[in-house]
Amino acid sequence: MTATVAIGEFARLTHLSVKTLRYYHEIELLEPVAVDAGTGYRRYSTDQVETAHLIRRLRDLDMPLPQIRTVLAAADPADRDATLRAHLTRMEAELQRTREVVASLRALLTAPAPPLRVDYRVEPAFTALTRTERVERGAIAQWCGVAFEQLYVSLLGAGVTPGGVAGATYSTEFFAEHTGTVTAYVPLPPGAELTPPDGLAITEFPARRFAVAVHTGAFEDFDRTYGALGSHVAEHDTVLPDEPVRERYLVGPDLTDNPADYRTEVCWPITEGESR
Incomplete structure (x- = not known):
């Protein structure tokens, strides 16, 4: 059974702050199912909880918002998975570079440069x-x-x-x-x-x-x-x-x-x- 909840309750369900949810609404990334015309209060469907969880995980992986939009809009699971794989590949390359920089820094601090043959x-x-x-x-x-x-x-x-x-x-x-x-x-x-x-x-x-x-x-x-x-x-x-x-x-x-x-x-x- 699907229900709707206020933005504060949706924040508790998804671990996304109210400020973040309002921003995602403004950029049309995650829109509430209803907005009260008089008060402006937003209500979200419990069907949107899983989508919100996906967005939060992708942001934890530093995926840019335009790419998250592409993932959410992909009707074909293969297209969605290709976007996710490409992002993970970039992250792995950045992680490798971070390891190399750390190793280089340790060498710089602890080991003198070997004599250079010219x-x-x-x-x-x-x-x-x-x-x-x-x-x-x-x-x-x-x-x-x-x-x-x-x-x-x-x-x-x-x-x-x-x-x-x-x-x-x-x-x-x-x-x-x-x-x-x-x-x-x-x-x-x-x-x-x-x-x-x-x-x-x-x-x-x-x-x-x-x-x-x-x-x-x-x-x-x-x-x-x-x-x-x-x-x-x-x-x-x-x-x-x-x-x-x-x-x-x-x-x-x-x-x-x-x-x-x-x-x-x-x-x-x-x-x-x-x-x-």
Whole structure:
């Protein structure tokens, strides 16, 4: 048997505050079955209790209200479940990132950084298929995933084998302003003929001298490698002005499922000549 109850009683049944219930009414997420025209008092059906419980649990999982609306509106259980699975996947990724940040913080507080090996080399000029955009720092992982997929798919479609290790260059502005120019690249083999699709380009990279260090492990500790290498360069070398830092992805997510196995070369551009 279905009954209706006042908003205060419904709050007790659902553990949602009266203030929250009024807000959900205003945004049309959970509307009362009746509103007294004279007093404005709201009444809810006991049939709505289960829906209210679902909303509260989804909010406890930090699901945004628009997504909760999608879940409630889904007539097909498969559509509803797909939305819930996608949110849980995002939460699991955030939880993993939190674990990595905690581990990185513990290491920073308890373990000194291991000595950094710095090598010097002149990287020869090369030609690459590239994608260049202004990217926000917080979106760089997602952007790189899309950019490199596009680059490799374009090469595969043209029957061209990559001519070397893929990488990316990062402008000084990217670090200073947290938004700046990033170029993802995949080197082309000598003599390759390729017409780049929209959004991509063929770019000539000139020869450059670099101080190079290898970062191994999760990206949460990337700043420590940057700090150590950049400090070494400041103390022993002369930075090449206005030249972006280059990263070369020796081992990445496409080759291993374990972030501890990632290996990235960080290449700091320096002037020609002997190190100080």
